Amino acid sequence: MNSILNEVIALDTNEFIFALRRDANYPACETLLFNKLPELQIYMPLQVLIELQRNLSFDEMRGLFLALNKSKAIQWDYKPAPQDLIKQWEKRGAKKGDAVIAAHLEVAQVRFFVSENRHFLVELPNLPFQVLSSEAVVNLLEQNSE
Secondary structure: OHHHHHOEEEEOHHHHHHHHOOOOOOHHHHHHHHHHHHHOEEEEEHHHHHHHHHHOOHHHHHHHHHHHOOOOEEEEEOOOOOHHHHHHHHHOOOOHHHHHHHHHHHHHOOOEEEOOOOOOOOOOOOOOOEEEOHHHHHHHHHHHOO
């Protein structure tokens, strides 16, 4: 799993919100966003960007962009996810927002999705990506630097 350094990864909306608001219940989100992004290549799907714009203040969005600019690389995806793929994910049991994100990740061939939502598609078999918590990613990165 140390290949995370060589892969493009995506972060769920909650990762950014918890980090930017310095939520004491999720300290690894803050560590990931503010200390570990220079080691990672980030994929930002349209759905996550839309959710962030809905939930963050102007100052928080500015902090988001400042943090993202420190990543090793960032791939912005402004295209909507394909409707046929979204419908396939919904038929498999994904909720609407989760289906859109899953469709984005599948099209972009992202192998790792970082989320604090422990239930993100966990009930669906054969996901084309692995869901990891920010704590797991931070631990992987720290193990890799030893």
